[in-house]
Amino acid sequence: MRNVQSASLECSQYSNLIIGPNGSGKTSLLESMAVLSQGKSFRNSLKKSIIRDGQSSLTVSALLRAIDSDSMETRIGISKFGGGKTVAKVALEKVQRVSTLSSLLPVCVIEPNSMDIIEGGPSFRRQLMDWGVFHVEHGFIDHWRRFSHALKQRNALLKTGQKDSSNQLDYWNRILVPSAEYVTNVRQKYMMELEETLSRSLTHFFMDDGIRIVLRDGWTDAGGYSECLDKTITKDLRYGFTTIGPHKADLEICAGNHLAKDYLSRGQKKLAVYAIRLAQIEQLQRKSGRQVSLLLDDLPSELDTNNCEKVCKEIKRIGCQVFITSINNTDLNSMIIDTLDPNVFHVEHGTVSV
Ligand SMILES: Nc1ncnc2c1ncn2[C@@H]1O[C@H](COP(=O)(O)OP(=O)(O)O)[C@@H](O)[C@H]1O
Numbered sequence: 001m002r003n004v005q006s007a008s009l010e011c012s013q014y015s016n017l018i019i020g021p022n023g024s025g026k027t028s029l030l031e032s033m034a035v036l037s038q039g040k041s042f043r044n045s046l047k048k049s050i051i052r053d054g055q056s057s058l059t060v061s062a063l064l065r066a067i068d069s070d071s072m073e074t075r076i077g078i079s080k081f082g083g084g085k086t087v088a089k090v091a092l093e094k095v096q097r098v099s100t101l102s103s104l105l106p107v108c109v110i111e112p113n114s115m116d117i118i119e120g121g122p123s124f125r126r127q128l129m130d131w132g133v134f135h136v137e138h139g140f141i142d143h144w145r146r147f148s149h150a151l152k153q154r155n156a157l158l159k160t161g162q163k164d165s166s167n168q169l170d171y172w173n174r175i176l177v178p179s180a181e182y183v184t185n186v187r188q189k190y191m192m193e194l195e196e197t198l199s200r201s202l203t204h205f206f207m208d209d210g211i212r213i214v215l216r217d218g219w220t221d222a223g224g225y226s227e228c229l230d231k232t233i234t235k236d237l238r239y240g241f242t243t244i245g246p247h248k249a250d251l252e253i254c255a256g257n258h259l260a261k262d263y264l265s266r267g268q269k270k271l272a273v274y275a276i277r278l279a280q281i282e283q284l285q286r287k288s289g290r291q292v293s294l295l296l297d298d299l300p301s302e303l304d305t306n307n308c309e310k311v312c313k314e315i316k317r318i319g320c321q322v323f324i325t326s327i328n329n330t331d332l333n334s335m336i337i338d339t340l341d342p343n344v345f346h347v348e349h350g351t352v353s354v
């Protein structure tokens with residue numbers, strides 16, 4: 001993985017602190033865990049270069065222990081090859097989909113680009129919401145795949161702009177509609193169930209409850225998705241794609257009467273990201289009984305020490321597993337060590353030591 005040729009970490013079930021100078025390989029270590037859980041890195045722009053220069057593949061594996069039993073162990077692993085091929089394994093057996101690894105090892109990432117949740121386009125917020133929905137609703141992934149496939153076919157038909165393709169449009173609509181409605185329903189249920197935990201979490205970070213999150217489902221549901229598609233068919237044919245549906249859903253994040261993106265300071269936006277993601281983690285753990293691994297890259301960026309401490313205390317209360325990267329910042333590291341009592345790893349030139 002990048003500049004880390006090989007490394008083996010005896011991780012704490014709870015807190016882990018990775019210390020090293022710039023360019024030593026801290027983020028690369030976190031990326032390896034993201035790859036193991038999600039099949040890809042969180043550093044989008046550098047996706048292609050995660051394999052170490054001069055190597056043809058990378059492999060990450062982990063031995064997962066059940067929270068309540070030391071004897072229950074599962075080995076999971078993933079290899080990625082230069083040509084784009086991915087091989088995922090559970091207990092040495094190949095599995096078809098990386099999502100099998102994701103459900104065994106739920107990983108949540110907070111890093112400087114997570115600010116996109118507040119500042120970026122709707123896709124970042126859909127991704128955030130669907131991360132949670134995926135882990136609590138087992139039917140979600142299949143419905144989402146079916147929906148995406150049918151949507152692609154429908155859009156291809158719309159692009160041709162031919163009215164006489166209505167039979168084929170009907171065919172794809174019949175596949176599209178039930179999955180779209182399922183996806184919308186489970187998203188609504190998820191956001192409703194998250195509400196209480198989220199408002200507690202926002203209060204912890206902001207001391208008031210001025211932040212609200214509203215789900216916009218991407219279509220108005222009066223009469224169902226099928227009727228909505230009928231109503232917008234002229235528009236869809238004109239644009240050459242499906243203009244309404246769960247692929248257009250968004251979360252509206254408001255602070256007071258404003259959109260959070262236009263109103264909050266950078267530090268407050270970052271806190272809002274922590275509040276939302278930690279609430280999701282707490283909720284997932286409570287509902288599924290599984291422990292989430294949180295990858296926290298660059299904790300102090302945009303946050304003062306007091307807020308960093310708030311984050312650490314909340315992580316401790318929730319009881320998730322965490323990997324925090326840090327440069328040699330004595331004050332910050334002492335605070336993390338005092339609050340979380342982590343296993344500490346030092347990284348230098350891609351080599352990890354304890
Ligand atoms: N594919 C690669 N092969 C080898 N080294 C790489 C590759 N991609 C990035 N690097 C190098 O890996 C180093 C570690 O990067 P990173 O993990 O981001 O460091 P840190 O987070 O500790 O600042 C960087 O110096 C970078 O140049």
Ligand SMILES: [Mg+2]
Pocket residue numbers: 026027028297
């Ligand atoms: Mg880094």
